[in-house]
Amino acid sequence: MIPPAFDYARPTSVDEAVRTLADAGEEAKVLAGGQSLLPLLRLRLAFPELVVDVGRIPELRGVREDGDMLAIGALTTHHDVVHDPLVRRHAGLLAQATETVADPAVRHRGTLGGSLAHADPAGDLPAVVLALDAELVAVGPGGRRTIPARDFFADYLQTALAPDELLVEVRVPKREGWGFRYEKFHRVAQSWAMVGVAALVRRDDGHLAEARIGLTNMGATPLRASASEEALAGAGDAEAVARAAQEAAEGTRPSRDASASPEYRAHLARVLTKRAVLAAAGMG
């Protein structure tokens, strides 16, 4: 549990951070809340030559409104996300899911941006930003660019960020009047999701007009349950929801590990999708 030796830099601005990353090339890792990187270092699964600690860049923290979007600084801690009134009002799904992340100690250190940039498919928040259709803002030497969540998660622990890019902001469309639910299935309170389902639904005249469903830990990246989403359009009762939820595992590639087989994960995705949608729609 002793990390290999590394150099350490602590920039105080985004520009300085980006310059530091650009100078270091492929060998740098960004340290935000440290809840994923430090275990990797201590288990000697990561060997960066330079750790760039962005924890002292104040502009990266906090939540603000920007028209019909919420702009959440990448360094905003999970705890702050959970308790932020803007997030609770306009992105309740994010607040609810963030509250299930690990334990209070982790939520006080870990950050939204760090969790997304780490891109662990078992993490709760990637599937949530996918369902929310969020945008991720990155700054690199070439300037600033916005990456839709659906293009951000490239592979297991890999994102669209270049090595010299820093994730600075998460932009979430405000969703008034949508029902939501994050169903997380895990064996002990502080463990990773075996499977998670993030559901957002819009009801219209007693029917589901639209459903957006993100899946946690059903493949190398977070996924959308597109087949179920399509089948849910127009669903008017619990039975129709249950039928649509049967498609939740379509196109997923869940892994096998000590806690679950792919087959069982697919089964859970179906059950949890049904439950999440029913709860989100107030039909449960």
Place this chain on the structure above:
Amino acid sequence: MTDQAVEPEVGRARLRKEDARLITGQSNWTDNISVTGLLHLAFLRSPMAHARIERLDVSPALERPGVIAAFTGRDLADGLGSLPCAWPVTEDMVLPDHPPLALDEVRHAGDPVAVVVARDRYAAADALEAIEVDYEPLPPVLDLEEALAEGAPLVHADKGTNRAYVWPLRTGEDYESVRQRADVVVRRRYLQQRLIPNAMEPRAVAVAPLAASGEYTMYSTTQIPHILRIMLSVVTGVPEHKLRVIAPDVGGGFGSKLQVYGEEAVALAVARKLGRPVKWTESRSEGYLATHHGRGMIQDIELAATREGRLLGLKVDLLADMGAYLMLVTPGIPILGAFMYPAIYKMDAYEFNCTGVFTTRTPTDAYRGAGRPEATYAIERAMDELAAEVGLDPVEVRRRNWIRHEEFPYTTIAGLTYDSGNYEAATDKALALFGYDDLRAEQRERDERGDAVRLGIGVSTYTEMCGLAPSRVLRDLRYSAGGWEAASIRMLPTGKVEVVTGTSPHGQGHVTSWSQIASDVLGVPFEDIEVLHGDTQAAPQGMDTYGSRSLVVGGSAVHRAAEKVVEKARKVAAHLLEASEDDLEFKGGVFSVKGSPEARRTIQEVAFETFTSHDVPDGMEPTLNAEHLNDPENFSYPHGTHLCAVEVDTETGQTRIRSYVCVDDVGRVINPMIVEGQVHGGLAQGIAQALYEEAVYDAEGNLVSGTMADYLVPSAADLPEFVTDRTETPAASNPLGVKGVGEAGTIASTPAVVNAVVDALRPLGVHDVRMPCTPERVWEAVRSAQAGQKKEASA
């Protein structure tokens, strides 16, 4: 001074004396200990389950910054012998060499091969990467049955077998003939998964040599400083009288620190070789590989009974996973269980057979309960199966078989004499607290309406043997030491008291409980008593702490020693008061002459008189001290009834404990708050085996559940509120009437939970779920039972 009614200390829920210090960070863990010039050790460990070491070169590590030395097993072999096994359970037990650093072969992932000594922990850890080792892989040995097959690859090729021993026990009538006359035979196979003990404090050891005199002081996270001192002197050749072992604050053990570890021996050998102090602290993931594991058995159990559910006979066949080596008491753990399979039940025949099997996994050894939880699990699960087979309520089938309270003392079929107990009282109380009949009614109602979340009710009426142990019994079991415990009491000149105990607490609160015991006997205030322990210099005699023995054997020793102090004080007081001893009363710490209450001496005054020794009876030795070595006459037998209600979601397979009630009879209670804490922690650990924890290995013998992210230790958030209560039937075999409580919760709860899970699913056709009852296993059990029923329906 006036006589005051003194409230007895025993029975009071005293806050623990230990806690103010421990919870404010003024603790003294081994890893906190530092001495000038301290060097740090790091161990290079095998990444493979089984391999031959073709080449091992530690010299490149010496080039690394901060490195002082690096050693292989051969470098240290002169003065570092095989690690000890103190329990050769049979005459012909196979006892392989266990070098503290592997010499030619590694036999489990984590087996250490070399040690680096450096100026700090970081330098030591970094330098491990420079050591060059070539391994020639050998086949792993993982499956217990395959390991015994003809031609199986061998863990210890020189021994020619993977069979460590076969230990049989046959008592009562011949089992086979009893089986012939049975109406019902229930045969089941249960798997005891391996568990990783997870003491909160990882292991650590520090050794400070005093070169001029050849003395060594070792600090270790050990449960057994006394045994460790003896054993390390044998392993390393450091004379016993030159070795002082200190167990400072120790943060939990659960049996995992009841061991003589290679790292301790190596630390001593390196300190001697370099003449410098050294320290090693394990990381959690290192501990998962290198600290012994618990459980790991295949249990074949067979009950022969009448159709009325009355037991006639019991047959048990065990395969016990020893792991790669036989450590301190590895082979004896399943044997402790041998006596507990008959549990609280009467029967005519008992046949037991245990085969110890070597595998290429971390060695197993004592883990909370040590053999007894395994036994209790199998018999309590099988009793439920018998109840189902004969169509009786699980509680009723137990009633028909248990020893009735008027039958005590009762000698069981396994040969133990249970001195006391009242299973009826504990069970009746538990059933009432639990609301058993209402829950059964709800269960029927939910079953009828086809609720996908099913209710299950599980019971466990356990007993256990504690208070290890009468030395002659240990002789008969071929254990290499006795089971006595030592206590001495010193009344200081100012009236304060030092209690010296041979037990070695690591979370149990002995300082508090021993103070309560001594306070009542001596009539000295609780606050005026200090308890010294865990240092072979301060407390030179003792057999340490494990097996729920400390209170029963060590607490009784404190009680006896205190009585001896009073006995001597009475002689002195009689002399000072010019009265006959028979005319003295002793109450609340005051000797007074019957009929003339103004003639009195406090025990503190007497202590001062014996200190000056100016005016004591002729021939009496100065000072007011006494010692008692207590060799118990019998084990103690706590018992109780645990009831668990679970809700099983048949859609996801998830189990939630809805309520948990336990009524334990641990005899007389010294400190109810400490007892409560022990029960809660024990329940958590027993429930953990039922639902969460499992050491998982892959086909190559790698530990897959190698971190706390994969090995699931439940926290308070995962556990229900426990309803705990007690009955109090004093033990007849010790002066305090106590029975021990360290392991009861763990022993009782595992079968209660699994019985509840199976009870929830039995109407669906499920008869067992393998531990831990993970959601996927439950889901699979439901699915295959349903598939089976469909098949039956269509056939």
